Amino acid sequence: MNRANHLLKKILLWLFALFFVLFYPMLISIYVFLPLFIGIMGYFLILGIEQGRVSFIVISLLYLINMDLNLSLPFLLSTISVLLVYILFYNRFLRFRKCKVCTSLLTVLVIDLTYLGALQAYDFIFQTENIVLDDILLYPLVIDLLVAVIL
Numbered sequence: 001m002n003r004a005n006h007l008l009k010k011i012l013l014w015l016f017a018l019f020f021v022l023f024y025p026m027l028i029s030i031y032v033f034l035p036l037f038i039g040i041m042g043y044f045l046i047l048g049i050e051q052g053r054v055s056f057i058v059i060s061l062l063y064l065i066n067m068d069l070n071l072s073l074p075f076l077l078s079t080i081s082v083l084l085v086y087i088l089f090y091n092r093f094l095r096f097r098k099c100k101v102c103t104s105l106l107t108v109l110v111i112d113l114t115y116l117g118a119l120q121a122y123d124f125i126f127q128t129e130n131i132v133l134d135d136i137l138l139y140p141l142v143i144d145l146l147v148a149v150i151l
Contacts, residue, residue: 017059021059021063022066025066026070028067029070035140035143035144036067036140036144037063037140037147038067038111038112039109039112039115039141039145039148040108040144040151041063041067042082042107042108042111042115043104043108043148044056045064046082046086049086064078064079074122074130077115077119081111084114085107089107093107093110101148101149104148104149105145107148108144109141112140112144116131116137119131
């Protein structure tokens with residue numbers, strides 16, 4: 001009986017993750033005030049790489065690619081930004097090992113800022129306008145940081 005409950009919980013968790021990864025980016029393209037969660041999914045990608053958890057890597061990569069495609073953002077720019085943060089900054093954040101919240105907050109903040117900077121650089125280089133900088137961009141950043149504190 002306990003095994004059946006455990007299996008059912010695992011199946012439900014995977015179904016929820018699959019529906020979230022597939023349908024949440026579509027909802028964002030309709031309802032623009034929903035947070036993007038790029039920082040959180042980037043942090044999951046980094047955790048998956050660090051801990052060797054293939055499920056974290058697959059879910060976060062699917063989400064980031066789906067987000068880029070649904071919002072017509074530059075393809076793989078979010079993934080490249082996360083990998084840059086992992087290579088350049090994440091080892092320095094590990095000094096805060098005793099404070100898990102500090103590590104997750106700093107990582108999510110730097111991922112979000114790196115992605116925003118990469119989008120701005122992309123817009124400057126190719127003379128396009130993917131994103132308009134205004135106060136509305138603070139909302140997804142704050143929500144991303146709050147979710148990082150909860151997790």
